Amino acid sequence: MATNRLDLNLLHVFDTIYREGSLTRAAKALHLTQPAVSHSLARLREHFNDPLFTRQGNRMVPTPLARRFLESMRPGLTQIQSAVNQFHAFDPATQRKTYSLGLRDILESTFLPQLMKRLAPYPELDIVSQRVARREMETQLAAGKLDFAVDVLLPVSSQTGHERLRRDRLVVLARQDHPLARQGLDMEGYLAARHVLVSSRTEGPGLEDFELSRLGVHRDIRLRCQHYFAACRVIEETDLLLTMPETYARLLSEHARIAIMAPPAELPAIDVHLYWHTAYEREPALVWFRDQLKAISQ
Numbered sequence: 001m002a003t004n005r006l007d008l009n010l011l012h013v014f015d016t017i018y019r020e021g022s023l024t025r026a027a028k029a030l031h032l033t034q035p036a037v038s039h040s041l042a043r044l045r046e047h048f049n050d051p052l053f054t055r056q057g058n059r060m061v062p063t064p065l066a067r068r069f070l071e072s073m074r075p076g077l078t079q080i081q082s083a084v085n086q087f088h089a090f091d092p093a094t095q096r097k098t099y100s101l102g103l104r105d106i107l108e109s110t111f112l113p114q115l116m117k118r119l120a121p122y123p124e125l126d127i128v129s130q131r132v133a134r135r136e137m138e139t140q141l142a143a144g145k146l147d148f149a150v151d152v153l154l155p156v157s158s159q160t161g162h163e164r165l166r167r168d169r170l171v172v173l174a175r176q177d178h179p180l181a182r183q184g185l186d187m188e189g190y191l192a193a194r195h196v197l198v199s200s201r202t203e204g205p206g207l208e209d210f211e212l213s214r215l216g217v218h219r220d221i222r223l224r225c226q227h228y229f230a231a232c233r234v235i236e237e238t239d240l241l242l243t244m245p246e247t248y249a250r251l252l253s254e255h256a257r258i259a260i261m262a263p264p265a266e267l268p269a270i271d272v273h274l275y276w277h278t279a280y281e282r283e284p285a286l287v288w289f290r291d292q293l294k295a296i297s298q
Helices: 008-020 023-030 034-048 064-085 105-118 134-142 179-183 187-192 207-214 228-237 246-253 284-296
Strands: 053-056 059-062 097-103 125-130 148-152 160-168 170-175 194-198 220-225 241-245 258-261 270-277
Touching (some): 008 023, 008 064, 023 034, 059 064, 097 105, 097 134, 134 148, 134 160, 160 246, 160 284, 170 179, 170 228, 170 246, 179 187, 179 258, 220 228, 228 246, 228 258, 241 246
Parallel strands (some): 097 148
Antiparallel strands (some): 053 059, 148 270, 160 270
């Protein structure tokens, strides 16, 4: 197997199949026909004497050899692509591009409507939003499977760039005819009430509980659930209170019979950050898109 006979274009095809997980989507991203991509994959399979990708349902899943090869090949290919891309401008009105975003459910609801409205003049641009485990975020960004991720402030390596998009304060929600909504919310009333905590974890405090603990007080958690939408439906029908980020609370209040109140103590704000891999940060298409994300966050 002579490595000097391997066409560099085949590496780009390999990388795109790996990133897209589909021959059809890879062909679309590469502006090639699906038979052309299949032919390139056949050449790669012959070169490596390995299937490289196996079909599982609708996805092309990389083999162990393909994963090892990507890990060693990615840095060099990234440098080549970045060097080439620096000399080409990006025209969103004419160039086709699919952007992959890592967003959690609450951020999908607040970011995607504004983003798609802003991208309306650019019909060639597609968006794929997906939820990625926080422990996998940097790996997905480095592999090119994600172009950007939006999340709370997280510890990341020097290879992951990030900047704050916005700061969101916490507010307290109750049903519109809740006694506390009429008379006003103080610490006594807040602690006397029972609460909903939204968390992916089955135990442990919420962000607001750390500050309450610092003040020497604790609240009564009646319900733990995974989604703010479900929590809002619960508080509409009960006397429970919900503490949550204001941006999403305002969105939900447009379709729910809920009152939004200031918390009875100064609670820590939530910083929402944009993340990307530094190897791609100068690519014109990604520079342009990063500016769009920043613009809708102001």
